[in-house]
Amino acid sequence: MFGLGGAPQPSSQQKLSAAEAELDMVTGMFNQLVEQCHSKCINKDYYEGDVNKAEALCLDRCVSKYFETNVKVGEDMQKLGQSGQFMGRK
Amino acid sequence: MFGLGGAPQPSSQQKLSAAEAELDMVTGMFNQLVEQCHSKCINKDYYEGDVNKAEALCLDRCVSKYFETNVKVGEDMQKLGQSGQFMGRK
């Protein structure tokens, strides 16, 4: 999803591991998105089983802003890495 | 636990994977139950190391209600699936 991957001739095992890690990240991101937008947009009184119009509109914007946040965090991390301000966690 | 499984002649690997997934689900459910009932029933002032009588009674009912909730959610999901109101997540 973010152009990960790298060594010139990776083995089958490495490619599968990378693909699996990528799938896990996309799934993980989706799950966090579902949680965050539920907590930001959904009324927890449960008068109704439907997602109402106001909630639906909020959800659409929530997903859009979440993706923008995702891209922004990626850009910020790159800048921090290049500026040498952050040395890497390990 | 919920009668999962399926294809007529599954391989050893598939059967083990299914058994492992089932074990993970039961364990996961137990862990969530422990969390939920702790947050609903246990006084966090920690005057004492014992679970007192009121807490113990609350815990017993909490587990019972959690199982009932589990069965109810399963039934509701089946109904929603059959009525075609919910299309499946993927």
Next chain:
Amino acid sequence: MFGLGGAPQPSSQQKLSAAEAELDMVTGMFNQLVEQCHSKCINKDYYEGDVNKAEALCLDRCVSKYFETNVKVGEDMQKLGQSGQFMGRK
């Protein structure tokens, strides 16, 4: 980390599994430490991108107290195990 391991002649697979479980525990503990000390010490108004002096001091003490808690919980569990007050979860 806590002197786990055991059977006289473990197989390669068992040794790797144990080492992996140990790594997972240390990583898991580190992640929980990061969460806990963030919630105890870091101001979430985000006026600044830096960790200020008061926050840094709080973090250092937080890590120290977390390790002390870790050791204490280990000792308490051993005492409870020996006194037979707690039968083991499984």
Next chain:
Amino acid sequence: MDQLNVKEQQEFQQIVEQKQMKDFMRLYSNLVSRCFEDCVNDFTSANLTTKESGCISKCSEKFLKHSERVGQRFQEQNALLMQNLQKQ
């Protein structure tokens, strides 16, 4: 993602299927936990009250519809993101 050959794609497909089973189980048990948390707060009896039972039904229906909608938007945004990455 590095390109996978046919054999690798098949193996990957198996991994995906195993994960989908786990995902479904996770969805299910999270649904139970979430709706229990939001709807059940009376421990004077060992059985669900009518009110709690109704709340649980609406809670799970609403969560499923919620995650369906979020899933649709997620796919759209993901497709957009992929397009933009390929233009670069």
Next chain:
Amino acid sequence: MDQLNVKEQQEFQQIVEQKQMKDFMRLYSNLVSRCFEDCVNDFTSANLTTKESGCISKCSEKFLKHSERVGQRFQEQNALLMQNLQKQ
């Protein structure tokens, strides 16, 4: 669950044992995290106070007794559920 043959049962038993080790470690680190969260709130020194230390002991003892009781009820309810499923 599909029926497992003897060899499969042995393999499954190994998986179960590995998971139990992980479960124990998870229990342990969750206990540390939970009791730290509930008991430690004073960061004017780098060592636990007597009060915090006592709170941590009671917190972990109580959580272990709590999860033991929940575990007993869980097994009872699970057995009941299995019986009901087999009657159907």
Next chain:
Amino acid sequence: MDQLNVKEQQEFQQIVEQKQMKDFMRLYSNLVSRCFEDCVNDFTSANLTTKESGCISKCSEKFLKHSERVGQRFQEQNALLMQNLQKQ
């Protein structure tokens, strides 16, 4: 930890590298989730406001610096703990 021989150490190194990739991805998506939670609360438009955008930058920078500091202290304390265990 039981002693690992050279071959086992190599296998273990591979496991460690795979986990580091996963750890990085987890850090990344947790950063997104945390900063979204703390900074984004206005859903009258589909785009981030200037204020939200600034908040997100500071939030991620601060979290990375925070976890770097915690990591340093963690290693020091861990080394101390290991020394004490070996003395016993």
